[in-house]
Amino acid sequence: MRDDASGQRVGRIVEVEAYDGPDDRASHARFGRTRRNAVMFGPPGVAYVYLVYGMYSCLNVVTGPDGSASACLIRAVEPVAGVDAMREARVRYERSRRRRSDPKHDLAGETRLRALSPERLASGPGLVAAAFGIDRALNGLDLCDPASPLRFELSGGREGRALDHLPVVRTARLGIDYAGPPWTEVPWRFAIDGNPAVSGRSRTS
Template sequence: MKIPLSRDFYNRDTTQVAQDLLGKLLVHHIDGAERVGKIVEVEAYLGPHDLAAHTSKGITPRTQVMYGPPGFAYVYLIYGMHHCMNVVTEPDGTGAAVLLRALEPIANLSDNTKGPGRLCKAMGIDRSHYGHDLISENFYITDAPEAETIEIVQRPRIGVDYAGEWAGKLLRFYIEGNPYISRK
């Protein structure tokens, strides 16, 4: 079995965790198979002061898991049909997380992993994974077998135009030149 990232990995600055997740592997054991994808695109959501973050409205039944502890999955439904997965970061009470936006298929995945909804569909992630501890044996993030040198691109997040000045912040990160990013 691959070794999940430690709780300490997630218990750090969200922007740093977001960048450090690039090149890591998302692993989900489902239906007798191990689905694996390399994380190639993410977005950081920095807590209640970040007007694009779901926690900007405070603690609600939907956002409760985002307030900690770190290393848990925040999975929600958008447009009534697409699941999205975030990884909770920073100490308890922070309300920060990293959205997984795109994966490069490694094992038992279709090529349709560009975008957070497609990523979740391909990986078999739904709201039943809300609050799942990512330091587990069946659904986790781990280091790639061989570390690669990557160049990280920073861009504004996608779909957060409502967030005022936060819409233009460079909190979307992706691996330069990777063909699986959702958009340039």
Template sequence: MDMSAQFGPPLTAEFFDRPVLQVAPEVLGCVVTHGPVAVRLTEVEAYDGADDPGSHAFRGQTPRTEAMFGPPGGLYVYFTYGMHFCANLVCGPAGRASAVLMRAGEVIAGQSVATDRRTRPGKAAPKQRDLARGPARLASALGLDREQNGLFVTGGGPVTVHAPAQRAPEEMATGPRVGVSGPGGDAQDFPWRFWSVGEPTVSVYRPGVRRSERRGLSGRAGGGGATRRGQTRP
């Protein structure tokens, strides 16, 4: 299938070679394709590397975050909580390590494949709006895991981010990122989550839990310089 004819041309490396706070709101409404599945992005979060206490890259490069330090337009896919993958779009120049977390979207092609991927044995299939509602669900619906880490999404590869075929004016909202707090709570209130107003696929907001508040709380994991409740951040 010629996805560019259906969804618009692939975004370019030049598109991603900009500050993450410019890129993040502009990927709302764009379409991510991998094989038969396509997801229209309705919610994203920006993470700004060394300048962002909520980022995996805040304390520098590690083997896990190597792809995040690569050229713009790459994928940074990471594993979290021992069970989920989340996927991010690398922005800015190589070495800058900023990225946009693809937080939620609407499955607009390949619904049966996405549903099969998201249905647990013995459980009912998720509702259509929940197929990619949350970063781990989105990665699962698209079939993204470690094999796609480091790939480029700018055309010519198996994963591509397309501009909308027709970009309609969207009402956008901004607010704090889901479940994020940095050392001392520094990143708690960064208004770096962007979402399309009125979209049922947008995920539920949960505030971060500061380290001092974690004491006495069980079953919540954190690391990499920040703590989270829910899925972790790039």
């Protein structure tokens, strides 16, 4: 994925989760079409961005045909270019968050961010959005349009590179205990095995 902000941030998607339509009790589509999830029911290739836990944005891409509801959550990205821009975006996000909770500026968090290794800058769904400066203003954006400020591209050129050789691991989805079985168990999380940018707590599960 790539954006046009200063620094031309580019990242390789290394961890995703699939969410299906109204039958999937873990999906936002489980309540049917609402104002929040409306784009899930639209055409594929479009960004579905929502706020979780009152503080983090999550980027999804709509996957199913127009009229059906499904989406893919981008859980982790390995920085390829624009690392400095990602770090600055993380710092800006951290500052805005601290300002809300604590009037005093917290320098510890910022110092830790400055020392964070590049592969950890976007190693979680909330961190992907923070590193790329993504918020709900991008909800509905066409991620496949080369003219979009944020977009997906095939790696290795127009046709993409064969990814069959990559060690992809499948696990259950995370943070969806409320859904209950079988949805807590379907292996719809996909990650590149051993990639250092895969989200932290996920790797130990």
